[in-house]
Amino acid sequence: MLADKMEVHFVKEKKKYFIISLCSLLSFFVIWYLVTAVFRLFPPQGFPDPVTVFKALIRKFYVKAPDGGTMLQHVWASLKLALYGFALGAVIGIPVGIVMGWSKKADMLITPIFHFLRPIPPIAWIPLMLIFFGIGQTAKAAVIFVSTVTNCILNASIGIRQTKDVHLWVAQTFGASRLYMLFHVAIPSALPLIFAGLNLSMNLAWMSLVAAEMLAATKGLGYLIQYSRMMARTDLVIAGMIMITLVGAILNKLLGMLEAAVVKGRHMQ
Amino acid sequence: MKSKNPLLKSKIEPWVYGTISVAIFLFIWYLVSLSDRIGTFFPNPFIVIKQFFLSFTNKIGRDTMPVHILYSLRRVGTGYLLGVLIGIPLGLIMACSKLGRAIFMPCFSIVRPIPGLAWIPLAIIWFGLGEKSKYFLICMTALVGITIQTYYGALFVDKTLIGAGKMLGANKVQLFFNVIIPGAFPNIFAGLQGSFAGAWCAVIAAEMIRSDQGTGWIIFNGMNYANTAQVLVGMLAIGLVGFIIAELLKALERRLCRWNIQGK
Numbered sequence: 001m002l003a004d005k006m007e008v009h010f011v012k013e014k015k016k017y018f019i020i021s022l023c024s025l026l027s028f029f030v031i032w033y034l035v036t037a038v039f040r041l042f043p044p045q046g047f048p049d050p051v052t053v054f055k056a057l058i059r060k061f062y063v064k065a066p067d068g069g070t071m072l073q074h075v076w077a078s079l080k081l082a083l084y085g086f087a088l089g090a091v092i093g094i095p096v097g098i099v100m101g102w103s104k105k106a107d108m109l110i111t112p113i114f115h116f117l118r119p120i121p122p123i124a125w126i127p128l129m130l131i132f133f134g135i136g137q138t139a140k141a142a143v144i145f146v147s148t149v150t151n152c153i154l155n156a157s158i159g160i161r162q163t164k165d166v167h168l169w170v171a172q173t174f175g176a177s178r179l180y181m182l183f184h185v186a187i188p189s190a191l192p193l194i195f196a197g198l199n200l201s202m203n204l205a206w207m208s209l210v211a212a213e214m215l216a217a218t219k220g221l222g223y224l225i226q227y228s229r230m231m232a233r234t235d236l237v238i239a240g241m242i243m244i245t246l247v248g249a250i251l252n253k254l255l256g257m258l259e260a261a262v263v264k265g266r267h268m269q
Numbered sequence: 270m271k272s273k274n275p276l277l278k279s280k281i282e283p284w285v286y287g288t289i290s291v292a293i294f295l296f297i298w299y300l301v302s303l304s305d306r307i308g309t310f311f312p313n314p315f316i317v318i319k320q321f322f323l324s325f326t327n328k329i330g331r332d333t334m335p336v337h338i339l340y341s342l343r344r345v346g347t348g349y350l351l352g353v354l355i356g357i358p359l360g361l362i363m364a365c366s367k368l369g370r371a372i373f374m375p376c377f378s379i380v381r382p383i384p385g386l387a388w389i390p391l392a393i394i395w396f397g398l399g400e401k402s403k404y405f406l407i408c409m410t411a412l413v414g415i416t417i418q419t420y421y422g423a424l425f426v427d428k429t430l431i432g433a434g435k436m437l438g439a440n441k442v443q444l445f446f447n448v449i450i451p452g453a454f455p456n457i458f459a460g461l462q463g464s465f466a467g468a469w470c471a472v473i474a475a476e477m478i479r480s481d482q483g484t485g486w487i488i489f490n491g492m493n494y495a496n497t498a499q500v501l502v503g504m505l506a507i508g509l510v511g512f513i514i515a516e517l518l519k520a521l522e523r524r525l526c527r528w529n530i531q532g533k
């Protein structure tokens with residue numbers, strides 16, 4: 001599998017070119033520091049030096065100014081919404097997708113509507129949801145729900161449809177009922193794709209949330225970076241971006257751990 | 270035993286189901302829009318469809334719908350092209366040269382996990398509220414996906430093919446142009462398709478944040494005036510354009526990677 005090959009590859013490469021990589025990484029920060037703090041090529045409110053950014057990031061954990069919330073409050077506000085919309089989308093989307101993949105009739109009934117809605121990017125739902133639910137938590141959770149549910153439906157249905165006929169025949173030969181086949185053959189073999197869909201949705205959800213918070217919010221990481229921009233606090237903008245990236249990466253990692261625990265036979269392909 | 274294999278053909282034609290499902294969808298929408306509470310700000314589907322066609326001649330804001338779409342397309346086209354022009358060479362360099370990988374990979378790994386839309390405030394600070402910041406944002410969104418796909422595509426070109434090329438006496442340059450690039454092409458194309466969706470998403474977001482025209486502006490402006498019909502018309506246009514371009518890219522892939530599809 002590609003992922004495994006990549007890992008092996010990286011481990012080998014890491015040792016070999018570790019030093020050059022380290023130099024490159026260091027020079028990234030050194031150049032950043034030189035252009036901003038030493039040569040002052042950019043105005044500090046346009047492009048602050050890394051030390052200022054780092055200080056701003058640390059300070060944000062206990063200082064509420066200028067946007068009225070500490071970093072953890074913002075993270076929590078965003079995380080709560082993201083997980084809420086994401087969980088709802090997954091809980092509804094995956095079963096619908098499984099039904100679509102399993103039953104041809106359901107597939108033919110749902111797919112046309114689905115094709116109609118899917119090309120609309122999640123961001124484009126924001127205004128409609130804001131009209132419906134007002135500038136509150138519900139609107140943003142709804143945007144995330146929409147973006148999650150479409151990907152979950154799509155991947156679950158493809159995953160179920162890709163179940164190998166031979167496996168189904170074996171189960172049939174041993175007298176498995178249709179329901180038994182669904183739960184013990186089709187769903188387990190669709191799990192890797194379902195998780196791929198969850199992963200994609202998680203990234204999309206996190207990104208859409210940030211965008212939604214930039215447009216209308218009073219808390220959250222998207223609000224933090226948008227507000228800091230208006231206050232010309234670029235150091236806080238970058239600090240917020242770092243936090244958005246970090247939380248996104250942690251969410252991805254957690255999902256990966258869940259996948260490793262749930263999906264069996266991942267390495268047997 | 271009566272087999273109910275899902276792969277068995279159903280007797281009723283698919284289009285019958287399709288019509289039924291769309292009809293139900295529109296009917297529910299219509300019913301919802303009839304109710305007093307929601308109907309005031311939620312127009313029925315026929316109004317939306319009518320308005321959509323009217324928008325091709327009647328102006329929304331300053332321009333008609335085709336002009337708005339052209340604005341969005343110009344933005345996404347420029348930013349996306351920039352992303353492609355940077356992303357493909359960057360991916361190829363990182364895949365083919367170990368020195369290049371050691372130099373660029375760490376910096377790329379910093380940029381890679383940043384969600385595309387999180388660049389918006391920084392783009393505005395650096396490039397102002399005009400077109401340049403939109404190009405930057407779209408470029409950053411498209412760049413990451415294209416680079417990753419190109420990188421893995423070129424890195425995992427079938428080793429047998431490379432070996433065969435070497436055995437037949439190809440030098441490094443020949444190997445690069447005649448084996449690695451064609452071998453990586455399907456993956457590169459997957460990257461191009463995947464990042465287009467992201468770029469289209471980014472242009473909508475950029476136009477919502479600050480703009481005077483474009484499809485993203487249509488829905489945001491509609492929201493500000495609580496004009497749901499305009500929002501829905503804009504969403505319809507966004508969905509349609511995104512769909513058409515995705516289909517065009519797929520058709521292009523079928524044409525360019527015909528050998529790959531036949532091989533499978």
